[in-house]
Amino acid sequence: QVQLLQSGAELKKPGASVRVSCTASGYTFTSSGISWVRQAPGQGLEWMGWISGDTGETKYAQNFQGRVAMTTDTSTSTAYMELRSLRSDDTAMYYCGRDYETFDYWGQGTLVTVSS
Amino acid sequence: QAVLTQPSSLSASPGASASLTCTLRSGINVGTYRIYWYQQKPGSPPQYLLRYKSDSDNHQGSGVPSRFSGSKDASANAGILLISGLQSEDEADYYCMIWHSSAWVFGGGTKLTVL
Numbered sequence: 001q002v003q004l005l006q007s008g009a010e011l012k013k014p015g016a017s018v019r020v021s022c023t024a025s026g027y028t029f030t031s032s033g034i035s036w037v038r039q040a041p042g043q044g045l046e047w048m049g050w051i052s053g054d055t056g057e058t059k060y061a062q063n064f065q066g067r068v069a070m071t072t073d074t075s076t077s078t079a080y081m082e083l084r085s086l087r088s089d090d091t092a093m094y095y096c097g098r099d100y101e102t103f104d105y106w107g108q109g110t111l112v113t114v115s116s
Numbered sequence: 117q118a119v120l121t122q123p124s125s126l127s128a129s130p131g132a133s134a135s136l137t138c139t140l141r142s143g144i145n146v147g148t149y150r151i152y153w154y155q156q157k158p159g160s161p162p163q164y165l166l167r168y169k170s171d172s173d174n175h176q177g178s179g180v181p182s183r184f185s186g187s188k189d190a191s192a193n194a195g196i197l198l199i200s201g202l203q204s205e206d207e208a209d210y211y212c213m214i215w216h217s218s219a220w221v222f223g224g225g226t227k228l229t230v231l
Binding site: 104 | 161163175177213
């Protein structure tokens with residue numbers, strides 16, 4: 001069965017960077033992409049960007065351009081999302097989702113807290 | 117004005133039907149978009165429900181009951197998620213999504229209360 005397993009919760013100070021991982025299993029990693037979606041406490045869903053599991057091509061949402069970097073390691077079927085220059089309003093749950101035309105499988109989420 | 121607008125909340129009784137709307141911003145024609153619907157329960161990631169563009173272009177998520185269905189109201193420029201035979205377990209947040217201007221865009225979500 002398809003599973004996406006994300007790394008654990010993070011506590012970061014303003015201005016720092018965070019890297020979240022998403023390890024896929026149960027399907028061929030290179031056959032689809034991974035999207036990252038975040039959700040601030042009590043708020044809705046916000047798409048951050050997408051990376052191809054095959055070519056590593058990326059597409060970032062305008063709100064995150066210049067501050068986010070998505071990469072993959074096909075040898076371990078893992079996708080990474082790095083967000084830089086963290087602010088308090090980056091405090092959120094970060095999800096990865098298999099992007100196979102739609103987000104049909106999701107990781108369990110990684111809570112990133114930004115606080116001094 | 118947001119690309120996708122959803123009512124913030126909706127209440128309905130068990131056994132009844134609920135119609136959740138997702139209105140596209142003026143100038144964005146609902147007829148040209150596939151609209152995706154997700155359900156999210158507290159403490160869990162979203163779950164894909166279905167995709168609807170037309171009666172000939174639609175997709176039901178794996179294991180999603182047929183009482184969840186999609187449609188459109190062209191006159192209102194809106195996508196609709198219809199849930200029939202409401203059950204207590206349907207109480208959740210529901211989000212619509214489209215691919216617009218080379219980005220995935222979510223609506224703000226509707227909190228459905230079944231009481």
